[in-house]
Amino acid sequence: MFSETDAYVRYMGRWSRQLAPLMLKFARLPEPEAVLDVGTGTGVLASAVTEAHPGATVTAIDPSARFVAAATDRSSNPRLRFQVGDAQALEFPDASFDATLSLLALNFIPDPPKALGEMIRVTRSGGVVAAAVWDYGEGAQMLRVFWDEAVALDPAIASRDERHMPLCRRGELAAFWRQAGLADVREQALTTELVFESFDDYWLPFLDGVGPAGAYAASLADPARDALRARLIGRLSHGREDQVITLKARAWAVRGVVA
Helix, strand or coil: CCCHHHHHHHHHHHHHHHHHHHHHHHHCCCCCCEEEEECCCCCHHHHHHHHHCCCCEEEEEECCHHHHHHHHHHCCCCCEEEEECCCCCCCCCCCCEEEEEEECCHHHCCCHHHHHHHHHHCEEEEEEEEEEEECCCCCEHHHHHHHHHHHHHCHHHHHHCHHHCCCCCCCHHHHHHHHCCCEEEEEEEEEEEEEECCHHHHHHHHHHCCHHHHHHHHHCCHHHHHHHHHHHHHHHHCCCCCCCEEEEEEEEEEEEECC
């Protein structure tokens, strides 16, 4: 039985590891001394910051104590500290950080405007605030294919399709950043490839129940799950379960400067 963190890693965490360096390159942090990672999950972005910026210390928060414990156990870097925390009520003084970042977490926070306000508050004047989210509507093919086939089988679940997630379409993050008063706002698409060694490498992580798609797949009765599996095999592998599957994954990234 997979732990919560192991299930996340094999479902999406292995791809966030590819995305983290792309986000950092886009964010263009001017040699920060103190960085905050909001919604760190397995800690891939926090670790990438310490690798890219040898002089930086990173504080990484997540609401899940299990994720924080697992990330702490995996890291021996003294410049990296993980702790449980709520993005909507950050327990840090004003202007505590040179940069505040968030990777693939902002659209899962119940009150994104409150979280962004907190991210800005704890970042010094002239500091960078940056985030990235998957393009669930078109760019994240792993999920797009899943939901297209799921909705084709059961149109009643269309509202559960992750294309309806907030902040995941072109221009939405940039507009959100500008509304919050950040300066020099820029948005960019970040694209990577997801390579699955077989159909099961694609399919089985959904059954762990991680994320909206995983929760839906895990909730299905066997006949409905088998029907969805068959449609996906036909769509992705032309009936060959041992075939390597390569899919594109696009995220939207945004950066702004605290006035």
